[in-house]
Ligand code: ADP
């Protein structure tokens with residue numbers, strides 16, 4: 350099995366052909382609707398530029414947020430179209446609909462090297478329908494945008510683990526290729542998944558505890574150490590009998606955590622101290638406490654400094670590192686030290702120990718940029734959190750499998 354790639358398509362020739370591209374433009378927006386982290390847009394540019402240079406008529410598709418199957422201006426791709434226009438140095442028109450009349454007229458009107466964007470694919474409920482026929486009908490409409498001699502390029506790595514119309518079903522309806530981003534992600538993650546150099550240290554944090562418990566199970570056999578911080582760790586601490594007070598907790602997962610501790614206790618590395626805060630607010634009173642010392646009614650928004658030292662020690666010997674999930678609520682400056690310290694330790698291990706380091710996860714990647722850390726200090730920053738986790742768990746990603754020939 351090998352992936353059909355953008356290079357294969359460019360070798361066939363794209364001059365004058367419509368090429369439908371599924372990108373990942375699911376960027377964070379602030380209340381004013383401004384893009385706060387353009388990482389995913391930047392990452393999408395090489396594929397788009399290569400198609401433009403080849404003379405393709407480029408039609409971009411993507412989702413933004415969760416508009417739940419109906420058109421909603423709050424989730425319009427308008428800010429993305431603007432950012433793309435700036436980044437590419439050419440006008441990127443946004444269609445007023447996804448596969449409606451406006452999208453079709455604009456697609457028909459493209460000339461060589463033009464780029465357009467259709468509206469948020471999740472404005473259409475069929476995009477994420479469970480029913481294959483419903484998704485298929487929508488995928489037919491998307492494929493029709495690319496006309497008779499068209500092609501499909503899948504470049505939204507953040508969504509390839511989803512069986513969705515614009516990712517998966519459309520790839521069965523047009524000649525389909527992996528974009529540069531998807532190709533690079535798959536190459537890097539394949540190496541990490543199948544042949545990691547040891548010691549292999551996995552760092553898990555973030556807020557989606559139940560999502561990530563499966564990863565621990567799957568990676569425990571492969572990794573030498575699993576460091577657990579962030580919102581994930583409190584359910585483990587509760588399983589060890591600590592009172593985590595108002596910290597993030599998934600009560601129904603406590604037994605699962607107990608079981609994981611029993612089975613993989615020697616591999617799991619948990620915090621040894623915590624930051625505690627009186628409230629979930631940047632200006633709340635806060636102090637470093639022992640695991641058993643979160644004051645009544647307080648919560649823990651970050652790991653403590655001794656935990657950072659211990660985690661850094663483990664990381665300093667690693668030859669392969671995969672990091673998913675911030676160690677604390679890094680969005681608030683007083684709670685960012687854990688994430689910053691661990692990220693720096695990974696950068697140091699990469700530079701000093703020659704470790705191969707991969708960052709996966711939208712918020713983890715955003716934290717690197719938000720904290721002003723050197724993105725080039727990591728071997729690879731993945732644009733797909735869920736997708737990279739599923740890949741490392743050894744699951745087949747439908748949006749990648751469909752590109753194999
Ligand atoms: P990623 O996108 O990298 O996979 P997640 O989406 O799982 O990461 O989690 C990111 C979020 O986790 C961040 O917004 C961060 O504020 C939150 N988080 C981290 N630590 C804590 C904590 N101790 N309490 C509450 N939220 C936390």
Ligand code: MG
Pocket residue numbers: 710711712734
């Ligand atoms: Mg996230």
